[in-house]
Structures are given as C-alpha cells and as structure tokens.
Amino acid sequence: MGSKTTGPGAGLATASTADQVAVRRHNLAVVATHLRRHGARSRARIAAETGLNKATVSSLVAELCTRGLLMEGEVERGAVGRPGRVVEIDTASYCALGAEVNIDYVSVLAMDLGGGVVEERRVPMDTATMAPDVVQARMAETTAEIIDRVVARGTRPVGLTLAVPGLSDESTGQVHDAPNLGWRDQPVVEAVRRRLGHPDFPIHLDNEANLAALAELDDRGPDSSVQHLLLLTGAVGVGGGVVCGGQLLRGARGFAGELGHVQVDRDGEPCPCGRRGCWETVVGLKALLRLAADADDEVRDPAVDLERRLEAVRRRAAAGDERTLGAIDEVGRWLVSGCGNLVNVFNPEVLVLGGYFAVLGEWFVPQLREGLRAHVFAPDAGGVEVELSGLGFSAAVRGGALRAAQAVFDDPTLAPVREPIDLDHPTPDRTGALA
Numbered sequence: 001m002g003s004k005t006t007g008p009g010a011g012l013a014t015a016s017t018a019d020q021v022a023v024r025r026h027n028l029a030v031v032a033t034h035l036r037r038h039g040a041r042s043r044a045r046i047a048a049e050t051g052l053n054k055a056t057v058s059s060l061v062a063e064l065c066t067r068g069l070l071m072e073g074e075v076e077r078g079a080v081g082r083p084g085r086v087v088e089i090d091t092a093s094y095c096a097l098g099a100e101v102n103i104d105y106v107s108v109l110a111m112d113l114g115g116g117v118v119e120e121r122r123v124p125m126d127t128a129t130m131a132p133d134v135v136q137a138r139m140a141e142t143t144a145e146i147i148d149r150v151v152a153r154g155t156r157p158v159g160l161t162l163a164v165p166g167l168s169d170e171s172t173g174q175v176h177d178a179p180n181l182g183w184r185d186q187p188v189v190e191a192v193r194r195r196l197g198h199p200d201f202p203i204h205l206d207n208e209a210n211l212a213a214l215a216e217l218d219d220r221g222p223d224s225s226v227q228h229l230l231l232l233t234g235a236v237g238v239g240g241g242v243v244c245g246g247q248l249l250r251g252a253r254g255f256a257g258e259l260g261h262v263q264v265d266r267d268g269e270p271c272p273c274g275r276r277g278c279w280e281t282v283v284g285l286k287a288l289l290r291l292a293a294d295a296d297d298e299v300r301d302p303a304v305d306l307e308r309r310l311e312a313v314r315r316r317a318a319a320g321d322e323r324t325l326g327a328i329d330e331v332g333r334w335l336v337s338g339c340g341n342l343v344n345v346f347n348p349e350v351l352v353l354g355g356y357f358a359v360l361g362e363w364f365v366p367q368l369r370e371g372l373r374a375h376v377f378a379p380d381a382g383g384v385e386v387e388l389s390g391l392g393f394s395a396a397v398r399g400g401a402l403r404a405a406q407a408v409f410d411d412p413t414l415a416p417v418r419e420p421i422d423l424d425h426p427t428p429d430r431t432g433a434l435a
C-alpha cells in the first residue's frame with residue numbers, strides 16, 4: 001500500500017484542488033465581465049443575474065476588490081427590500097493601452113477598465129517615407145509619454161496591443177508584411193518592448209482593422225444583440241475585420257480579414273502587395289483621388305493633412321462638383337460589388353464603414369443600400385444594415401486597449417492582490433460599513 005502522500009487519494013485531492021482553482025478563476029471572470037458589460041449593481045443582483053449564489057458572489061467581489069478590478073459604489077436606489085451598496089468596475093487602479101502605426105500617424109490610447117478613455121495622443125507622421133526603426137522608436141516614445149501620465153495618477157497598465165496595417169504574426173510578435181508602410185518581417189513587439197525598458201505587462205500585436213472591428217462591436221453597448229459584423233476601413237489601404245458569432249475571424253495563422261487584397265480584376269492596376277487588381281486598387285483612397293482630381297490638386301498632395309484633404313473632397317461633392325461625384329460613384333460601384341461578395345459569404349447583420357468611406361458616407365451609404373439588394377443572393381441582402389463608424393481614427397487603438405483589458409477580464413488573477421483576502425468577511429466599503 002502506498003503512503004498517504006503518494007497513494008491514489010493524493011492524486012485525486014490534487015486534481016480536485018486544481019479544479020476548484022479553475023472554477024474560482026472562471027467565476028471571478030464571470031462577475032468581472034458581467035459588471036464591465038452591464039454596469040454597477042448590487043451583489044444580490046449579480047447573484048440573480050449570473051446564477052451564482054449570494055455568498056459566492058460576496059467572496060468573489062471581495063477578491064476582485066483586493067485585486068483592484070472592482071470598487072464599492074453608491075447605495076442602490078429603488079432596490080426592493082433592504083437597499084444594498086452597488087459594486088462597479090474600478091476605473092482608477094488599472095488601464096489598458098493600444099498603440100497604432102498607420103500611413104499618416106502614430107497614435108496611442110489609454111483606457112480604464114470600464115472602457116473610458118483616459119489619455120489619447122495622435123502624432124501626424126508620414127510613416128511610409130521613414131525607416132521602420134525610426135517609426136517604431138516614435139511609437140514607443142509616444143507610448144512611454146502616455147504611460148508616464150497614467151502612472152503619475154497611480155494607475156498601472158495591464159497590457160499593450162500594437163496595431164499595424166498589415167499581416168501580423170501574433171506568435172512571433174513580427175509584422176510579416178505591411179505593404180503600405182513598406183515593412184517586411186519587422187520584430188515590432190520586441191522593438192517596442194526594448195524601448196519601453198522591458199515593462200512587466202504583456203505586449204501583443206494585431207492587425208489594425210481586426211482591432212477596429214472589436215472596438216465597433218464594443219461601441220454598440222451592452223444592449224446590442226449584434227454578433228455578426230463586418231468592418232471595412234478605407235484609407236490608402238483598405239482593411240477589414242470580420243466578426244462571426246461575436247468572435248473575430250482570425251483564420252489558421254491569424255491572417256484572415258485581408259479584404260483589401262481580394263483580387264477583383266486579373267489585369268488591373270498593380271497593388272503595393274505585389275499583385276494586380278486587388279480590391280484596394282479600385283476602392284482605396286488613391287483610386288478615388290486619381291479619379292476626382294488632377295495630379296497637382298492639393299487633395300492629392302500627401303504633405304497636406306489627410307482630414308483636410310478629405311474635407312475638401314466632401315465639400316466639392318456637397319456642392320455638386322461633377323468630377324468628384326463621378327469619382328465617388330465609380331468607387332461606389334466597386335464598393336457595392338466587393339461588399340456584395342462579402343455579404344454573400346458572411347451574411348453579417350451590420351456592415352460598418354470606417355475611414356474615408358465614413359467621411360463620404362453621405363454618398364456611399366445610399367449607393368450601397370440600393371446596390372446590395374441587387375448584388376446579394378439572399379432576399380433583402382440577407383438583412384444587412386449599412387452603418388458608419390462613429391469612432392473615426394480612434395477605432396484601432398480603442399480595439400487594442402480593449403484586447404489588452406480582455407486578458408484581465410478573462411483571468412482576473414493576472415491582477416495582483418493588493419491586500420490579504422479574508423474570504424469569510426467581505427470587503428468593508430470605504431466608509432467602513434459592510435454592504
């Protein structure tokens with residue numbers, strides 16, 4: 001017979017302890033995520049809504065408070081029976097970061113765990129003409145400035161996601177190919193980590209349109225039932241993000257969603273990706289501007305701020321300028337046929353237009369609504385709604401911060417305990433009374 005420490009019973013006890021740890025971690029995630037999605041509420045209400053029992057909820061809330069993820073709120077108004085104190089997401093202890101490099105700028109955003117923007121900075125930069133390491137240095141510098149500001153307030157970053165317009169290899173932290181930046185095999189995560197002095201939070205890499213799609217989904221709020229969303233962002237490059245069943249479609253190696261490089265014309269214009277006739281060559285900003293204006297027109301001058309150039313195009317269209325309206329109509333036709341194919345494949349509930357497509361949405365949206373009804377096989381275009389992004393240039397950095405925060409909501413034990421936890425006695429609130 002084996003001894004007490006090596007017998008079969010010991011193995012079972014270990015497995016069961018591991019199970020208990022896993023169950024507790026899962027339940028912590030359930031409570032934290034519930035409050036992030038639905039806002040402040042009492043422990044009793046959390047118990048009723050999640051199906052966890054009240055004592056368990058009190059203990060989970062106590063631990064989440066000591067980990068800096070939840071905090072005590074006000075006394076619940078209009079509660080039936082004895083009024084309880086609500087708990088809510090702690091917006092002061094931690095923040096999550098997103099940093100984006102794109103053709104015309106580098107941008108960084110810090111978000112509290114409740115989803116509020118704490119800091120945001122966008123630095124205009126002609127990144128395509130600069131050496132990759134110079135751009136990465138500027139990205140790290142801008143991120144460091146934001147980190148300094150949040151740390152000065154006593155807030156700790158939980159993670160950073162870098163957003164790039166290209167193929168991003170999550171497993172190696174390398175940008176495999178970002179043709180519009182001229183980047184190939186760039187170890188961006190390592191470069192930024194080194195320049196930030198090897199911080200203790202994780203740094204991830206993702207495609208900017210994927211992250212923007214996550215931000216669009218989150219921006220719809222807790223009452224939205226949308227689970228199938230297609231985001232299309234138009235700039236010099238055309239990017240896309242596909243959300244199916246509430247999850248981002250990433251593909252086998254994370255390279256899914258390169259909608260701009262779907263070939264639409266075998267003999268078409270050369271694309272920066274090295275192929276010909278990609279969708280981007282007919283619906284990208286360059287295609288529109290080439291049709292809308294002569295080469296020496298200021299709207300085609302990359303030295304002029306992009307938002308100013310787009311505003312000029314919008315004004316010309318609004319004034320009825322025939323050439324501009326003709327250009328929008330021609331790009332719109334390609335937009336309809338490409339989006340029609342995507343809607344046939346994915347049957348999204350919502351097609352969100354971002355970037356310059358949103359700036360000129362006044363013209364693109366009616367053309368798409370009408371065109372999709374004719375192009376899509378399913379009746380009524382499969383029920384898809386065409387909408388404009390309200391997030392502007394912040395979509396990708398917001399998505400990056402959301403992704404960084406998600407890691408802590410998925411596993412709240414990643415946030416360190418700040419005080420010893422007494423599971424038998426729920427955390428007293430800041431006035432000393434027990435909730």
Ligand SMILES: [Zn+2]
Nearest residue numbers: 261271273278
């Ligand atoms: Zn291409």
